[in-house]
Amino acid sequence: MPPISTARIRLLEAMIETIWRRSYRAASVDAICERAGVRKGSFYHFFKSKTALAAAALDHLWATHSKPALDDIFSPSRPPLARFERLIDHWYERAVECQRDHGRVLGCPYFSLGSETAAAEPELTAKVREILDRYQGYLESALLEANARGDIRIDRPAETAACIFSLIEGCSTQARIHNDPERVRHFRGALERLIGAKIRPTSQVSTAEV
Amino acid sequence: MPPISTARIRLLEAMIETIWRRSYRAASVDAICERAGVRKGSFYHFFKSKTALAAAALDHLWATHSKPALDDIFSPSRPPLARFERLIDHWYERAVECQRDHGRVLGCPYFSLGSETAAAEPELTAKVREILDRYQGYLESALLEANARGDIRIDRPAETAACIFSLIEGCSTQARIHNDPERVRHFRGALERLIGAKIRPTSQVSTAEV
DNA sequence: GTTTGACTTGACCGAACAGTCAATTCAAAG
DNA sequence: CTTTGAATTGACTGTTCGGTCAAGTCAAAC
Numbered sequence: 001m002p003p004i005s006t007a008r009i010r011l012l013e014a015m016i017e018t019i020w021r022r023s024y025r026a027a028s029v030d031a032i033c034e035r036a037g038v039r040k041g042s043f044y045h046f047f048k049s050k051t052a053l054a055a056a057a058l059d060h061l062w063a064t065h066s067k068p069a070l071d072d073i074f075s076p077s078r079p080p081l082a083r084f085e086r087l088i089d090h091w092y093e094r095a096v097e098c099q100r101d102h103g104r105v106l107g108c109p110y111f112s113l114g115s116e117t118a119a120a121e122p123e124l125t126a127k128v129r130e131i132l133d134r135y136q137g138y139l140e141s142a143l144l145e146a147n148a149r150g151d152i153r154i155d156r157p158a159e160t161a162a163c164i165f166s167l168i169e170g171c172s173t174q175a176r177i178h179n180d181p182e183r184v185r186h187f188r189g190a191l192e193r194l195i196g197a198k199i200r201p202t203s204q205v206s207t208a209e210v
Numbered sequence: 211m212p213p214i215s216t217a218r219i220r221l222l223e224a225m226i227e228t229i230w231r232r233s234y235r236a237a238s239v240d241a242i243c244e245r246a247g248v249r250k251g252s253f254y255h256f257f258k259s260k261t262a263l264a265a266a267a268l269d270h271l272w273a274t275h276s277k278p279a280l281d282d283i284f285s286p287s288r289p290p291l292a293r294f295e296r297l298i299d300h301w302y303e304r305a306v307e308c309q310r311d312h313g314r315v316l317g318c319p320y321f322s323l324g325s326e327t328a329a330a331e332p333e334l335t336a337k338v339r340e341i342l343d344r345y346q347g348y349l350e351s352a353l354l355e356a357n358a359r360g361d362i363r364i365d366r367p368a369e370t371a372a373c374i375f376s377l378i379e380g381c382s383t384q385a386r387i388h389n390d391p392e393r394v395r396h397f398r399g400a401l402e403r404l405i406g407a408k409i410r411p412t413s414q415v416s417t418a419e420v
Numbered sequence: 421g422t423t424t425g426a427c428t429t430g431a432c433c434g435a436a437c438a439g440t441c442a443a444t445t446c447a448a449a450g
Numbered sequence: 451c452t453t454t455g456a457a458t459t460g461a462c463t464g465t466t467c468g469g470t471c472a473a474g475t476c477a478a479a480c
Binding site for chain 3: 215217248249250251252255256
């Protein structure tokens with residue numbers, strides 16, 4: 001029997017949207033309910049608490065967006081270094097898209113939420129860690145494969161993957177704070193130097209503007 | 211006539227402490243007042259709003275901690291690349307210190323606050339930008355000097371400084387999310403590759419533990 | 421000794437907060 | 451037709467939120 005009501009999924013998406021566009025702070029139960037078009041009683045029919053909804057929303061976002069995107073970007077059909085190229089383009093495209101559609105660069109909801117709730121919501125933070133580690137795993141395995149092919153020479157792939165990921169998230173958060181998608185593009189050159197290999201330059205349609 | 215009351219400064223420090231240890235969300239006026247030992251009426255005698263206190267607190271933190279530390283780390287008496295070495299040690303020491311004293315790695319209050327309030331508090335975000343740009347300026351001028359001395363060869367120092375800064379902040383935020391100071395140490399090797407020069411290894415007292 | 425003004429106090433406001441609950445709707449299974 | 455239970459509703463609770471305000475205290479300036 002398929003789900004009768006779409007309220008649950010609307011709540012998940014309203015939570016993600018609000019965390020991403022505003023913050024976890026702005027994601028009050030009332031605000032989520034209004035955005036989802038769901039009454040408060042129904043909220044607590046589907047989720048035992050606001051925290052539980054947030055955790056479920058992260059899983060939902062991962063399953064519906066992040067994982068499919070990463071499976072495409074890091075597809076084995078692509079040479080390992082080309083995956084990084086695709087990853088850079090993906091982040092940049094999303095930042096530009098954000099600014100066009102929402103008037104703001106929004107960065108990474110996992111990372112923002114993790115930073116915001118790290119000292120206050122252990123359950124939620126555990127979920128964020130789980131997802132960030134999964135993300136980093138894609139980077140690490142691409143580095144391992146590139147190493148094996150002799151494309152690069154990295155001593156500590158796990159550590160390097162962590163640094164690349166931090167560079168991406170750091171640039172992305174700077175882009176959010178400065179509301180400037182170009183901050184995301186900066187890390188192309190940095191990434192090349194970091195892994196010690198040239199990544200084929202992408203089609204650069206210059207759209208510099210602040 | 212020197213300030214008669216210490217309430218103002220106690221409020222500034224209570225705000226910074228709360229943002230850093232918890233979040234801006236947790237920094238309610240009541241919570242700040244209680245920590246500072248100040249009644250709410252006095253709060254609004256010194257500051258016209260909570261946002262105004264937060265902005266003033268950032269300036270206070272910069273003037274009393276960040277700027278003195280950076281002036282030391284980036285002292286002209288030190289060779290440019292040695293400044294980066296000192297910077298890395300400084301971030302790592304602070305992360306370890308945090309975990310020892312507060313039981314948690316806390317990251318950078320400017321960056322956390324910026325990410326949390328970017329989409330909701332334009333005045334506060336402007337202040338965060340101003341301070342982050344100042345911080346990045348130290349990195350950029352060290353790169354310029356290292357370039358001039360022939361220690362390194364960097365094409366776009368401003369862009370590279372932005373990447374280094376994002377790497378630092380990204381690692382630091384990962385350390386906060388994972389509550390693991392070692393995440394900060396990771397970026398030593400990454401930074402060397404990023405600027406294309408060996409930074410003299412520091413005394414490595416291995417204290418690996420999670 | 422009176423005036424001044426920085427500083428303090430605690431009560432108060434309306435709004436927003438997370439969460440509860442009894443009553444109700446309604447489609448499908450028996 | 452009746453039963454069942456998932457789904458929905460809106461009123462409700464007690465707390466906390468940012469902010470206001472009138473009434474004070476008190477030390478120094480005049």
